[in-house]
Amino acid sequence: MIRLILDLYPLSSIRSIGFWPMAAFRTKFIPLGADQRRISLNAVENDILRKQFDDSRIHFAIVCASKSCPTLRSEAYRSSVIDQQLDDAARAFLDDLSKNRWEAASRTLHLSSTFKWFCDDCERDASTLPAYAWRYMGQLDQAALEGGRVRVAFLDYDWALKGR
Numbered sequence: 007m008i009r010l011i012l013d014l015y016p017l018s019s020i021r022s023i024g025f026w027p028m029a030a031f032r033t034k035f036i037p038l039g040a041d042q043r044r045i046s047l048n049a050v051e052n053d054i055l056r057k058q059f060d061d062s063r064i065h066f067a068i069v070c071a072s073k074s075c076p077t078l079r080s081e082a083y084r085s086s087v088i089d090q091q092l093d094d095a096a097r098a099f100l101d102d103l104s105k106n107r108w109e110a111a112s113r114t115l116h117l118s119s120t121f122k123w124f125c126d127d128c129e130r131d132a133s134t135l136p137a138y139a140w141r142y143m144g145q146l147d148q149a150a151l152e153g154g155r156v157r158v159a160f161l162d163y164d165w166a167l168k169g170r
Contacts (some may be wrong), residue, residue, distance in 0.1 A: 007047060007071045008078075011167065017076070020072055021165045032068075062127040063092035063137070065120055067100040072107060073164040074118060093142070100143040104124060105161065113156055115139060118130045121161040 007020065010030060016025055023030035031051075034044035045053075047070075053062050069078045072089045076099045083091050100106050115136050119130060125135060132138035136156040140146050150156070 007069065010047075011071055017154045017167070019167060020070060056127070060122065061092065063096045064130045065124050065127065066095035067092060070169055073090065073166050073168055075120075075163075076169075077102075096142040097144070100139055101145065103145075106139070106143065108150060110150065113150075114159050116159050116161055117155055119160050120159045121158075 009029070009161055010023065010033065011017065011020070021028070024033060026032070031047045033040065034046045035050075036045050036047070036050060037043070038045050040163075042151040051068055055068065066076045067079070067083060068161060069075055071078075079091070079095065081091075099118070105115045106160045108114075109116060117135060117139065121135055121138075128135055132141065135158050136151055
């Protein structure tokens with residue numbers, strides 16, 4: 007995504023790339039393999055990362071450069087510490103109040119739209135989205151999940167570029 011943005015800069019949003027909606031994710035520009043065939047960001051995410059890792063935390067490591075996506079990590083993901091790095095990425099994303107927050111008064115868990123799009127991945131790892139969030143979200147303790155129904159609301163996704 008960074009390469010694509012740099013090639014097309016200046017732009018205000020990744021959604022402004024291409025004619026069709028979400029063209030940035032469908033554009034085949036990433037060389038892969040000995041034959042250097044080109045693949046898209048969608049292929050990297052869905053056909054490679056999600057399939058090979060089969061780990062919902064991957065959604066917190068994938069960065070699309072928009073304001074609502076996870077923050078770009080300052081170090082490379084490494085196989086020797088990947089579990090810790092993915093846990094850290096999940097905690098950082100879920101504890102970012104601009105992306106996710108718990109509202110105790112209304113018993114509402116406001117989650118990024120990422121959770122709406124990849125609900126099945128998260129519910130595969132935990133029975134419900136609130137149970138999944140509880141694993142990583144510092145502002146949400148077990149007591150918050152007990153004693154009644156938790157409402158889940160999805161926040162609007164801000165596709166504007168992060169700007170840094």
